[in-house]
Amino acid sequence: MPPSVKTPHLESMGVDLSRPLVIVDVDEVLGLFMQGFGDFLVGRGLEFRVDRFALFQNIYQPGATEHLDLDEGRKHYEDFFRYGAGDMPLAPGGPEALRALSEIASVVILTNAPGQARLARARWLGRHGMDYPLILNTGPKGPLAAGLVAQGRGPAAFVDDLLPNLNSVAEHAPHVARFQHVADPRLQPLAPAEPDRHTRIDDWDLLRQAIAQAIS
Numbered sequence: 001m002p003p004s005v006k007t008p009h010l011e012s013m014g015v016d017l018s019r020p021l022v023i024v025d026v027d028e029v030l031g032l033f034m035q036g037f038g039d040f041l042v043g044r045g046l047e048f049r050v051d052r053f054a055l056f057q058n059i060y061q062p063g064a065t066e067h068l069d070l071d072e073g074r075k076h077y078e079d080f081f082r083y084g085a086g087d088m089p090l091a092p093g094g095p096e097a098l099r100a101l102s103e104i105a106s107v108v109i110l111t112n113a114p115g116q117a118r119l120a121r122a123r124w125l126g127r128h129g130m131d132y133p134l135i136l137n138t139g140p141k142g143p144l145a146a147g148l149v150a151q152g153r154g155p156a157a158f159v160d161d162l163l164p165n166l167n168s169v170a171e172h173a174p175h176v177a178r179f180q181h182v183a184d185p186r187l188q189p190l191a192p193a194e195p196d197r198h199t200r201i202d203d204w205d206l207l208r209q210a211i212a213q214a215i216s
């Protein structure tokens, strides 16, 4: 099956392929997505309830017991990427960890986001000192991650909050060290995990050390 997104050519993006490769997600890894999306929805007179690990099922009219229609939720989600994602709060320690890792590895940002998100996302990363090559994907990340890692000559690591992406990388690029990171403390107890398969570390300082060890 062909990957859903054409694999970018890393060398043409300025990535040093002689170094280890660290592939990092944005939402709930470098940025507090749920927090940012929740604040955005409040600005629209809506409520975001973090009582399960879900997206559109967590959006409510204030006081309502039934969540918003899923299509309507999706529209707010797409609007957030276009208009609101630039205000997303940072995951504590993320930029510092990437700065340290970038001394021993090539860092690439791999985010699942709609195409209209690219500009705001790149600006957000740049504003917070994370001007690493940015790649947008849709669907499970394994095929694209495998295509990226195949271009490198050293070891590689992959960081994401979502189990489907981690499982997908395990399937398509099993030699890549996998780490699950869930930045938002409210989501940490809710996020499905398989710690025996993918190392789970929610603290960026500890995660940075574990990644450095895995790729050295």
Ligand SMILES: [Mg+2]
Pocket (backbone or CB within 6 Å): 025, 026, 027, 028, 029, 160, 161, 162
């Ligand atoms: Mg994510």
